[in-house]
Amino acid sequence: MTIMITENTTIGFVGTGVMGKSMARNLQHAGYTINVYTRTKEKAKELMEHGASWKETAKELAATSDVIITMVGYPSDVEEVYFGENGILENAKENSYVIDMTTSKPSLAIEIYEQALKKNIASLDAPVSGGDTGAKNGTLAIMVGGKQEAFEALRPLFEVLGDNIVLQGEAGSGQYTKLANQITIANNMVGVCEAIAFARKSGLQPERVLDSISTGAAASFSLSNLAPRMLKGDYAPGFYVKHFIKDMNIALESAKELGLMTPGLELSLNLYKELAEKGESNSGTQALIKLFM
Structure with a gap:
């Protein structure tokens, strides 16, 4: 060049x-x-x-x-x-x-x-x-x-x-890496939502729970950056639900081509599809918490 x-x-x-x-x-x-x-x-x-x-x-x-x-x-x-x-x-x-x-x-x-x-x-x-x-x-x-x-x-x-x-x-390696990234996020987002729902149900203050767990072994981008938005009811898109569904569909298709089982990805995809059917396609991915409230 x-x-x-x-x-x-x-x-x-x-x-x-x-x-x-x-x-x-x-x-x-x-x-x-x-x-x-x-x-x-x-x-x-x-x-x-x-x-x-x-x-x-x-x-x-x-x-x-x-x-x-x-x-x-x-x-x-x-x-x-x-x-x-x-x-x-x-x-x-x-x-x-x-x-x-x-x-x-x-x-x-x-x-x-x-x-x-x-x-x-x-x-x-x-x-x-x-x-x-x-x-x-x-x-x-x-x-x-x-x-x-x-x-x-x-x-x-x-x-x-x-x-x-x-x-x-x-060529193509960047996309495969991004799909691995999205698989990780997909599973993690479900865990973040379940953790917040569990904290609330058990009578804890979710904000304090985040202070404790966001710097330990449970730490993740979603926990540190998206969980606070969930607690504030801020569902503005940093990344659209509809685009995340697109990514997960591509990841699932690629995984099947590789002969790989991805049960966590399938669960997350189904939950996000349910969220989209409730009118949240243009919300941020953190809107998943709405299914757990």
Whole structure:
């Protein structure tokens, strides 16, 4: 790859939702020129007010950017922006980079990598964990799949977005790692909700219980960051229920392909589906506590 990452590098960012907007904003703070495209232009308003250039299509964004980052909702959205005559791969510059940071299917990450390679474009799959707080603070965990050369070239951008950045292996490895992450969270969220419900039922003050258990062997991101939101009745999305269901479905599908039993994942998925059926699809994942109250 001949394009070097410098202060003059133009980054195209596709998807400015709960996390994507903060990630793009951090890149702006770091001095990078940003092109932005998203289905709803209003969501890019803040970025545009700080100098981002709006592009009407993914095609236009790809043709005018050195690095293209996508952070969209579902694998179908990834396919839509990457493939076809109006897609990123057909229109990106030769020797540019594409980074899909959406949590998506490992097989799709491999397909993007293979198609990009034919056009002399470097591709990395780099899903993230850390929620809205990690995106705002630039402290995301970034799990990367792809070639070492591309990873090293793009490290300056990753270091703006996160502080736990690991190349896991070849294309698709980042997605497999993120699915392992989501399996862990899925099981943990059920345990957090059960612990809070148990504390209340036994007459304890849940806030004091959290003070005791959140720094011991039970410690976790969900316990420290989401349990307090549960107790406050704050269900605003740091990560949407509907997107977590999507992730768990992909993880379950991948586990079955690998011949692996995941009973905890199946239980959590069923509970979140029940939560969504109660109208909580657009709530944060911490809304699971509502099933236990």
